[in-house]
Amino acid sequence: MNKLASTKVLVVGGSSGIGLATAKAFAELGADVLIASRSADKLAQAAGKIGGTVRTAVLDTTDELAVETFFSHTDQFDHVVVSAAQTPGGPVRKLPLQDAYAAMNSKFWGAYRVARAVNIAAGGSLTFVSGFLSVRPSQSSVLQGAINASLEALARGLALELSPVRVNTVSPGLVATPLWDKLGADARQGMYDGAAARLPARRVGQPEDIANAVIYLATTPFATGSTVLVDGGGAIA
Template sequence: MSSRCDVRFKAMDSKFWGAYRVARAAKIPEGGSLTFVSGFLAVRPSRTSVLQGAINAALEALARGLALELSPVRVNTVPPGLIATPLWSKLSDDARDAMFEGAANRLPAKRVGQPEDVANAIVYLATTPYATGSTVLVDGGGAIA
């Protein structure tokens, strides 16, 4: 098996199967909440990131199914768009700033996301007893841009 194939299997194992295993092992009280973080590529795939988009979409489908299976535990998903995190620290400051500026100009929100934007969506889902099987997109409008 090639190293490229290994990376693909590791991505599926980590993101999808990892979430599945957590859902199975977690001791969540009745009425509790489990929220997965998928990704924007589930909603708006990329030619260069087909597998990642499929994994994220599978994670969102898993959450909907688990919302039925684990009820009354609530299961939801948050797919973030471009978020300014240390993930981008390998880029030079100029390249990162240019990427963020270009993305912000294309987004209806006119800015890139911050970690607290994703955290707010997770808190909303965790504290809203009527939200289950839901996907709350936090992408600055990227899915419609």
């Protein structure tokens, strides 16, 4: 029995990377998928890659009024995934405070705004995407680790507050997404190769790996308040 057939799914940040792979996975399992992000152009491109009857909506999760207005005009969802985030990074003493505030506003407060406004069916799910730096800190990415840890704590609390809606987090390690396109091709491949050599899994992650974990959480009725690491062993390496 396909547990996702005809369910209504929203993927915030569904226009690229992990969000796009997640939206595609839900669509392939028969869900009615709506993808949302800030860029109409990226949404149109993503919809073409997903195919089927996927719908799109422009949404900036850093805009409180826009989030509240958006959800006041949408129906109830069965499953919601929040993977949208822009988090500039760097050492605490060098990262401008404005950039630090923007990172927190995007990844943590963006998810918070969605969680307080969205209507999810009883027994449905809300899934955040954090990152393994929450448990494996980096001296050059302290803020990202703190944001990820706070997002995971938010999910655990919401699992109590929003019950019987289930709330979980997927925590990826290094994943080959367009996030790294800013690096040159050689530098990017060198980073991937170096990471693969260090990781117990001997490979870097693909967006589909993370999407698989999201699908697991959405379709497992006993999973709530959980953080699932999908990091190739990065947290223990």
